[in-house]
Amino acid sequence: MTSNQTNNPFRTNWATNQLVRSVKPEHSRALEDTPEYGRRNDEMGGAEEDEEEGEASVLRRRGSHRKHVSQARLERVRLRRIEANARERNRMHSLNNALDSLRKVVPCYSKTQKLSKIETLRLAKNYICVLGEILRSGKRPDLLTFVQTLCKGLSQPTTNLVAGCLQLNTRSFISESGGESFSLYPAYNHQHHGPTSESSSVDSVRPLRAFGSLCGPYGPLYNSPSPDCPSPLDAGTLSPPISFNGIFSLKNEEPVDYRSCHYGLRYCSISQDHSADLDPYDIHLRGQFYQVQEELNKPFHNQ
DNA sequence: TAGGCCATCTGGTCCT
DNA sequence: AGGACCAGATGGCCTA
Numbered sequence A: 001m002t003s004n005q006t007n008n009p010f011r012t013n014w015a016t017n018q019l020v021r022s023v024k025p026e027h028s029r030a031l032e033d034t035p036e037y038g039r040r041n042d043e044m045g046g047a048e049e050d051e052e053e054g055e056a057s058v059l060r061r062r063g064s065h066r067k068h069v070s071q072a073r074l075e076r077v078r079l080r081r082i083e084a085n086a087r088e089r090n091r092m093h094s095l096n097n098a099l100d101s102l103r104k105v106v107p108c109y110s111k112t113q114k115l116s117k118i119e120t121l122r123l124a125k126n127y128i129c130v131l132g133e134i135l136r137s138g139k140r141p142d143l144l145t146f147v148q149t150l151c152k153g154l155s156q157p158t159t160n161l162v163a164g165c166l167q168l169n170t171r172s173f174i175s176e177s178g179g180e181s182f183s184l185y186p187a188y189n190h191q192h193h194g195p196t197s198e199s200s201s202v203d204s205v206r207p208l209r210a211f212g213s214l215c216g217p218y219g220p221l222y223n224s225p226s227p228d229c230p231s232p233l234d235a236g237t238l239s240p241p242i243s244f245n246g247i248f249s250l251k252n253e254e255p256v257d258y259r260s261c262h263y264g265l266r267y268c269s270i271s272q273d274h275s276a277d278l279d280p281y282d283i284h285l286r287g288q289f290y291q292v293q294e295e296l297n298k299p300f301h302n303q
Numbered sequence B: 001t002a003g004g005c006c007a008t009c010t011g012g013t014c015c016t
Numbered sequence C: 001a002g003g004a005c006c007a008g009a010t011g012g013c014c015t016a
Helices: A009-023 A026-032 A035-043 A056-105 A117-137 A143-150 A156-165 A170-177 A233-237 A291-300
Strands: A188-190 A205-207 A242-244 A247-250 A283-286
Touching: A056 A117, A117 A143, A117 A156
Parallel strands: none
Antiparallel strands: A188 A205, A242 A247, A247 A283
């Protein structure tokens, strides 16, 4: 809610128009000399000046004419302007909703510290680049490439934020990954951890979001729709999991009900017994083997 | 306090 | 004619 909504919109716009008027090019000024503009000035308490002075007789003649024909028409114009404003607001709101949806599927999502619009777009573009490269090559890039690509063109604060979301710190890498057997790919999930798992963490990293977000043939495997379709992820409570050598770190602002999670492959590899003890701000999930995950990840097994 | 980000209003342009 | 889209301008809020 901005002051524009709480205050009389014409109040600020009047000042705006006064200023704009002084710098606008001639072709724009022409329109402002129309009855519509005069009417608006009247409403904002500004203005008879166009008619009283300034452009003298021609305007005055036009002015008298417009006063004669204007009332009903001007009322319509004013109404149209109000309606157009409302439509524009709605349009921008839907655009913002779409951006929010985008925020939820890029690697760094936080409800309390939202990425700006421009940074969201940049990060999304970078993310797509990474995923595209993965699809193209069938291999996951090395960590450095991933991070560099992801943060390409991002501002320093956003880079820090993304790094924070991804928990990019040396200690995590060294202590938990042993130098290279880790994954920071939000689109990935690990597998084969736990009793039935193999422990090769490099191989355990598998892309996941890339397919989980599609409405394509892999969609049913997840029982999860695309970003266009509502999903637990899109409900806004989940952010992409980060895997460090089989340990997921999930940072969220709100608790997540993992028991009702449809993204079983991504989030539900935890027993219900433990779910109540989860710290939503730093959740470590122990992966379990899922048959469907094996299916899903087939295309991503390195050739 | 400056700068970044955002919501809103507005007029122009294009399209149906 | 009217709606969608766009870009410019502005003021408010927040943070370093």
